[in-house]
Amino acid sequence: VVGFKSGNRQVSQEGSFPPVINPLQEQMLGIGAMAKSVRDARMINEIIAYEVPEPRALESFTINILLDSLQYPANPITLNILSEIKKVLAQDFNIIDEKPPGYNEAAPLWQIIMSINGAKEAAQLAFGPKPVKPLKEFLKEICFNSSELHRNMTRVLVTANMMKPSLKTLQKVERTIAEGNKQVADYLDKKLLIMPVYHRPAPPHGTVIREVFSPLMTFKRYMPFIAYANTWGLPALIVPVGEDNHGLPIGIQIVSKVGNEDAIFQIGEIIESKFRGYKRKVL
Structure with a gap:
């Protein structure tokens, strides 16, 4: 499906259970749509968000597609699709490939905040x-x-x-998040970030839990893609763009700062129209 995670405190959590009380965890909470199209995800967000996102001129945005700067493992099919997306978007947009601020810090911070x-x-x-x-x-x-x-x-x-985390660690995390929020928002002011959702297509049930929540710290390898938008409280649109040999979908996420949701949806519709998008599984 197409999914949208709202940004930091853009949608009320009233009625969500259990309520999230800790401010650091509340920043990571993103209530949004699961839909069959980017258009529907946009519409649902406009209904449930406190404010309808302001229009953005997409041509003024630079698109950062993480490939050479991805740093963490991703399977070849995912990398090939990202490369194809880069070729298509490069015809109309300025494309860069660089590590954004807070990228390496996102997964360790996510683990601490969740704990x-x-x-x-x-x-x-x-x-x-x-x-x-x-x-x-x-x-x-x-x-x-x-x-x-x-x-x-x-x-x-x-x-x-x-x-x-200890109280001392938590206080350090609070300072890091406060400083990082500004750095990330400044960086994404006129940028859209495109990267994988996970390092491989949907694995067997339970595998993600074992990879993410493990005493062996495997989250440091597998969480960075998911953790980035969560840790920094960013809106993110998930679009299925391909599938593996077993028909399992491969998704990418489009991320930017709060306030750039309109640009996220615009580029999402372009990618959706040229790649897989939602497809009903025939049983």
């Missing part, structure tokens, strides 16, 4: 009236398949508890 309080609130919801013992439940499920909680849930809680 605030060891995800205590989520753990309490998951365990209900029972004692909160995620490691015990995770081992029960892995060894005996006997836990009432899904192993993916307890894996997330165990990892969050292991990564729980």
Whole structure:
């Protein structure tokens, strides 16, 4: 599907459960549409956002397509599609390929922010009236398949508890985010950023959880693409642009600063018209 993640505090979280209270986590929350077209995603965003995005002159934007500067692993099919998108857009737009500010920092910051309080609130919801013992439940499920909680849930809680930041670390993160927000927004003032959503097409169920929430720190390899828009509170449009040999979709994300949503949707419609877009799976 086509998906849109709204930017920092652009859509009310009223009615969303559980409510996100921590300011750093609230910045990462992006409520938006899952749709069959970019046009529909735009329309839904205009309905639910506090304000309709201002029009933007797309021709004044530079498009940064991460290929040589991608730095993190991505499978060959994804890289080939990004290269094709670059060729098409280069006919009408100024294209660059450079690492944006906050790129390397995004995934580690994301992990710390997600682990605030060891995800205590989520753990309490998951365990209900029972004692909160995620490691015990995770081992029960892995060894005996006997836990009432899904192993993916307890894996997330165990990892969050292991990564729980100290007060000193949290204060440092708050300063880093405050400074980084301005740097990223200034950089994206007249730029659109295009990069993969994930390093490969949709893997088997549970694989993403194991790659992202792991004591082995594999999130540092696999999270940077997803984490960038989340960590810096940026709007992002996800467009399916191809598929692998098994028919699994490959998506790219178009990211910019809050206020440039109109430009994001404009370039999204161009890419959608020339590449795969939404396609209903025939069973």
